[in-house]
Amino acid sequence: MCGRMKKIYKEFVDLSYQPSESDIVCLFKFSTKKEIEEAVGAIAAESSTGTWTELTTETKEAIKKRAKVFEIKKNIAKIAYPIELFELGNMPQLLSSIAGNIFGMKEVETLRLEDVSLPKEYIKSFKGPKFGINGVRKIFDVWDRPLLGAIIKPKLGLTTEAHVKVAKEEWIGGVDIIKDDENLTNQRFNTFKKRVELIMKAKKEAERITGEKKVYLFNVTAEANEMLRRAKLVRDAGGEYIMVDILTVGFSALQTLIEEAQRLNLAVHAHRAMHAALTRNKKHGISMLVIAKLARVVGVDQIHVGAVFGKMESSYKEVMQIVKEIKNEEINEKNLLYQKWFGTKQVFPVASGGLHPGVVDKLYEVFGKDVIIQA
Structure with missing residues (x-):
């Protein structure tokens, strides 16, 4: 045998x-x-x-x-x-x-x-991103600098009111984007519906005070049908964005969600929670490059790619390979497979994980202006 x-x-x-x-x-x-x-x-x-x-x-x-x-x-x-x-x-x-x-x-x-x-x-059998880098920049009307994001901390435990208070202060302080963290969804101390309602009020107030466009990324991660309901709730409240943990929900649910998000004209922020279970072992598993490429095909508008600096493991070479792959029309580099994207829109790279003001200049050197710095 x-x-x-x-x-x-x-x-x-x-x-x-x-x-x-x-x-x-x-x-x-x-x-x-x-x-x-x-x-x-x-x-x-x-x-x-x-x-x-x-x-x-x-x-x-x-x-x-x-x-x-x-x-x-x-x-x-x-x-x-x-x-x-x-x-x-x-x-x-x-x-x-x-x-x-x-x-x-x-x-x-x-x-x-x-x-x-x-x-x-x-x-071409997939939708691809609806917004991409240019579409996201159009939401903010910001074209010449990185977008600045913040995550409410502690990531879990705050009441909705306390959560919204922090968000408003961060917006007034100059942040463009605020997001839920990967494991904040619809807990009893901070329900999804109430968070959407109060955040949208605070967003309007922050925009009035600053004269700047502000955006919140609501984490809709849940069972597939529930994600669709939450996306509609965000749209009905006047939101422009949703966030989803693409690996924990799976690519099937992600495809379904993206189809609905694009129908509702919502941009999609892809969080990569759980990726290291697949990507961190350099001898076994799946590279983050592959995950990012498939996410671009399916149609996310922005995705976490690592930051080189910060608390999360990621090398300069790996991060740059991912950034090139999700931003360029054609990839023809040594040690990578040739890839042409046939007009698929660029995906906005998100640098995050233990970042602080002391590394912003280094991040700009690495990424250039087309990056969302998520501190």
Whole structure:
């Protein structure tokens, strides 16, 4: 059995193959005690048409749809997938393939999805951001500087009245954006409905005092139908924005929410809570680059990318790769997969996590003016 499986897995390796423009291409980093071609072939097989044993039911048409390992360099493998393997407009199905069973296979000791390149047909099957960087700047009519955000602290525990008092003071102090933190939703001490009602009153007062546009990001994270209800509540109250924890709600709920948010003309702020469970281990999991790219495809308008400085782990190289990927029309850099975005709007990068006035100049040097500094 083992010998036959080695042969079968190696059938998914074709180092002479040249990916077509319609292929989805993934870059994996791996470690294994098996033969390298057996290990990477197993990744390609399990994430496409293959399985752990021989199949008597496989047709010639199914064989044509196999994923192909077309490049191996030390512990890096590139795999091309025919677009026919994927349902257009269905992000959960993509992840079930390229980031599904493969992470638990015995053929690899560690496996990390470092990058994914998506073709035009796949990207265009999603809505993409409605606002993006320019649309967000239009909300504020601020074009020549970073936007400044603040998060109410303590993140949990304040009554609605105490929470709103802090928000108003921060707005009057010069902040553009204030947001809920990732785990503030609809607790008894600070309910969502009351928070929306009182925050919108305080926002109008802060705008009157300062003469500046102010925005609040309400965290709608919840069960999918409840998120839609909360988004409508924000819109009915005159809000311009919602926030959602994109990984804890999942890409299915995120797609549903974005469709409704765009119908309601609400910008979507993506918080990446839980990302480090997937991204922090540099040998196993999924890179933040991949998560950010998929979030851009689905249609968030801004997303947390790390800050280089502050309390959260993130390297300069990693953060800059993410920023380039979500802001540029075309990526053609060494160690990254080529990606063209086919007119998909830019996503506003958000730098956050333990930031303070002493690092603002450094943040500006790293990010330039197109960043939301969330202190």
